[in-house]
Amino acid sequence: MVVDKNSKVSLCVQVRNMLVDCIRRGELPPGRRIPGERMLADSYGVSRGTAVEALKLLENDGYVERISTRGTFISQEAGARTSALKILYPFPEKSMSPQYLNYANYCAGSELYQGMLQGTLDFNMQITFQYFEDSADRNAAMKQIKSIRNFDGIVFTSHQLSLMRELVTEEGIPHVMVGTHNQEKGTPFISYKRLEGIKKTAQYVIKNGYRSVGLLRAYSDLPENREKIDLFTSVLLAGGVKIDKIWIFHLEDDKELAYKKLKNEMPHPKDGMPEIFFCESVSHPFAFFRFASECGLKIGSDVDVISHGGDTSFRGIMPSLTYLRIPYFEMGVAACRVLNERICGSASAGKNVLLPAEIIEGESTRKRSLK
């Protein structure tokens, strides 16, 4: 039970963490007197000042109480404290308004949040949401880190707050990452089986007898999107389904812009159409449904549509949509579960979790499934 002097985790935090582990394991029950600063310093091989600092952190967290002249004791609430974990969700968005956030991100975010609330219910936690600047300045970030030592663990969203994540790793604060991209080595990653899901979607198209597919693609050609579309098309081609070059569109995320582009650039539907469209962005089915309705095309009989995204995004679209459901809600729950394991140090702690994505069948592919 000695500290690691080569670790980047400060010594007082190391001592604090070891003492919290003892409290969690019940080796230091409520009411038990903690060894004096000098003894503590000796047994962990640190200076007395470090031991004092560690005790202060414990006191701030409510694990111990100092009773003047008598010493420091494990608090009566320590038991409850160890089970009601305090977790932090830091976010760098400067606005949360649906008017500023991209529609898909707004929907995904709100499902993820509700999932995390569910997770705090399931694992007896409380979750704090706080804005943190996505800064590249180490000193500024270090100051922010100080204010989060009180938390037992942190849920990060992938690709955000990378410097903060780095510092938190150095400090040894348990954390996980939830998101769809940018997995990082050494940090448990909570996501879904993206490529398997894309494969499922392509297989659904093959299985239901479609012979030609059009693509409504994202405007920004990010590597992860390219990978997705490449996989999708290669599975289709292997299954003998034709990707109809004429019907590939790169559309903006914005519903209105996507619609306008479709309206301007679509060949006349009378010149034939692919049997089904695959939509890459959450906004695309909305744009396409509107376009189709204005051309008098019936979705689910004249032309079919398959998409993917979280289910909040597609509520209300009519006819209902067939889509690969990204399990944002479940990812939020799983993030809490894995963080809980990480904090409590169970054997399987720190494993990645990739949840399955399922196809939800709606009326937008009715034509084929009724055959």
Next chain:
Amino acid sequence: MVVDKNSKVSLCVQVRNMLVDCIRRGELPPGRRIPGERMLADSYGVSRGTAVEALKLLENDGYVERISTRGTFISQEAGARTSALKILYPFPEKSMSPQYLNYANYCAGSELYQGMLQGTLDFNMQITFQYFEDSADRNAAMKQIKSIRNFDGIVFTSHQLSLMRELVTEEGIPHVMVGTHNQEKGTPFISYKRLEGIKKTAQYVIKNGYRSVGLLRAYSDLPENREKIDLFTSVLLAGGVKIDKIWIFHLEDDKELAYKKLKNEMPHPKDGMPEIFFCESVSHPFAFFRFASECGLKIGSDVDVISHGGDTSFRGIMPSLTYLRIPYFEMGVAACRVLNERICGSASAGKNVLLPAEIIEGESTRKRSLK
């Protein structure tokens, strides 16, 4: 500067609050030594034990630091602490899953949450979401209260956790209530102008020349819904618009059930229809749009629809809906603002805020507005 011994707020919390006020006003700047326990006890007219308790609360909150043998000092972070307020949103829902929560509540909740996140950005706060049992047992509730003394303020949702609200009032912890119903005396209430909104909706119907209206009503006949419908119909009748008795339906909140009921009980649309339907529940337009589409009725030309609800609920419905927009997001922001004022004790603190609700025009009333 003495405590109120008749107050239900415990003496140590009163002393703590007065000291925090001094810190906020800058009378006790960072680094300043706090008077000793005995002096503190004398100047507030409390026992020494109470003064010790108050100091402990301040230390837990990070306002002060005890430096052994030298005394207790206002911490360097106290300034930042006083601006980065810690607020709590307690929720009693045992499940946050969209599968269990009613659709309207799920949508309203997620807009409210995002609004509160926006509020924490605007007012430099952090917000903690935590489950609390909606208990009627005073002892159990009191235990829960203990764990929330560390928070600077609380946002309650109306009609929930009433015992906890009572105890929090007794403890003198600043709080506000956000919601659509159940205003309570003495607690700032953040809501929207409900009845004015309903009146606006009825006036919209009159102004656009509709002569007959059908109602899709909520299945449960709550007093607040009765009041809403009574107002709506009385404004219409005064404006010479007929409420068509034949077309009044009491429908479940569930989209599927509402649709089935409509399908079974609707007179044949060929026998005439009201010019416009007013939908009381967020699920009703979905059910009615589906029903209409199956009967070959075109929304916005054969029959029009007007509804009300948060805007997340109606994204994606096509043709787009005309509705009275309940400003849930803005209510979340305002709750943080008022709570902030309350905590910081500004003169106008504690006022109710009723936000206006506007009509968002969509294509579901196109027929009339094009006339």
